[in-house]
Amino acid sequence: MKFVDEAYIDIAAGDGGNGCVSFRHEKYKEFGGPDGGDGGRGGHVFAVADPNLNTLVDYRFSRRHEAQRGEHGKGSDMFGAAGKDVTLRMPVGTIITDAETGEVLFELLSPGETITIAKGGDGGFGNLRFKSAINRAPRQKTPGFPGERRNLKLELKVLADVGLLGMPNAGKSTFIAAVSNARPKIADYPFTTLHPNLGVVRVGPEQSFVIADIPGLIEGASEGAGLGHQFLRHLQRTRLLLHIVDVSPFDENVDPVEQAKAIVEELRKYDAELYGKPRWLVLNKLDMVPEEDRAKLVKDFVKRFKWKGPVFEISALTREGCEPLIKTIFQHVHAEQMAQNTPEEVDPRFLPHEDVDMQNDPRFAPSDDE
Template sequence: MKFVDEAYIEVAAGDGGNGCASFRHEKFKEFGGPDGGDGGRGGHVWALADENLNTLIDYRYSRRFEAQRGEHGKGSDMFGAKGEDIVLKMPVGTIIRNADTGEVMHELLRPGEKILLAKGGDGGFGNLRFKSAINRAPRQKTPGHPGERFNLQLELKVLADVGLLGMPNAGKSTFIAAVSNARPKIADYPFTTLHPNLGVVRVGPEKSFVIADVPGLIEGASEGAGLGHQFLRHLQRTRLLLHIVDLAPFDETVDPVAQAKAIVQELKKYDPELHAKPRWLVLNKLDMVPAEERQARVKDFVKRFKHKGPVFEISALTREGCEPLVQQIYQHIAATREAEKPTVQTDPRFDASRDPAPPDPTADDPRFRD
């Protein structure tokens, strides 16, 4: 399936049905009075976070979504039926913006999260609503209210715990294939990876984390060179970055230190907050370095690169050093998750989490307040 992480759509909620002006006509009831019902509510447009989706391909070609309008009111005290709602399933991690103003309307961060995109119009009042002791035969009725309409920009930022950085052909795809269930395309030429790959790393029973591989970066990526700059947004929600370096490039004239420094500079130009995330250095392809030269080459790289964080030496192809690295990553992720948990203390006798009720998407929406 083609990976699509941006789309533009138009959503339109249903209009409300019109109210009806009608009077009861029955035998022996000459003045039966008003019996015109209200119009039905127009259908809402909802967005639902679906953990089984990982692309916005469904919204690349179908761009307009319109809910059903409410039925008009009828005589004999019959109210119009409400319009049918529509639910748009989107990947977890989707950001929904108003395309006209650029304002962020919603972010889908939890599987099963459901939010209202466009509210259906309320139905109009029939003349039954206007009956009073003074006005015994009202002929007033009101039209239905129009439903909300928006032009939306959908942007997907994948949710991953760990993100991989590196030049093309640094071995990122080989690494994610070695430690996770992902099976990306692997070849001996640059830019093999054309879209982000996600993999789940199993450390033990109920112990896992998600790792994301994006296309490799090259110098000038922040200005649009190469492919990686298009997908750096997918690293903005990660908790840890792994900077993978090819310690044994095919071209002996290439300096791995200069390449690594170029990656760091491009990261800083693109997003200072992304540059400030914890970043570990992973020196890859040690199997291609003679055993007697490994320590000297690693020591020289670390000295020239001046990296202050942890440094790991691995071979993704032979999986040498991968298991200790995975264990260290999980410990870091687990500690970060624990630190992010809320510290609010609750009385266990009144802990609602033991039997949680499904959240009401309209509870905090001002459009549903009286």
């Protein structure tokens, strides 16, 4: 299925039905009085966050969504029926914006969350409503109110705890396939990832976090070069970024340090808030480096990159170093979630894990070269 993370739609709630002017006509009832009923309410338009959807492709081909109008009132005190509602199912993480003003109207952040994006018009009053001691035979009625109409922009920002950054062919797809249930396309050429991939990483019973992989970035991505700039928005809701670097590129003329600096610079140009998110350095493909040379290579990379944050050494292909990394990630995400919510609101996935101690973990200690 083609990944679509942006769409425009037109919605219209149903108009209310008109009220009715009618009088009771029965044998031996010469002055039966008014019996015109009210019009029915127009149908609403709802949006529901469906966790089984991960794209807005349905709304790329179906742009107009209109609810049914309410029925008109009738005689014999019969009120019109309400119009049928329309429910639009959208992926979790969808932002609904007014296409004309740019105002953000709603965000679907929780599975099953339901919001009213267009309210149906109320039905008009029939002449039964205007009956009084003074006016015994009213002939007034009111028309139904129009339903809300809107032009909307739908934008999907996937909800993930951890996002992956890196150049094309850095091994991001191999990493997410190694640690999660995601099965992205993996090949020996760049730009194999053409759309974001989400994977659930299981740390223990009922303990997990969600990781997102986007197409690789290249220099100039913030100005539109390559594919990754189209999907950087999907990293804006993450709690942590993993900067994955290929320390053993096939091309000897490629400098991994310069590539890593280019990624950081593109991140800074794109969004200052995204640039300020916690970011860890993950040196990948160490299985391609002789064991006796690894420590020197890592030390030299960190020194030239002037990196002061956590550093992890892994091989996504052989899964070496992946397990300690995901346990440490889980501990960090758990701490972030605990800090932002009260104990009653904490996601059950983030129960404490005893195997990781971030304060005493040597990977989080400043290096001697800093």
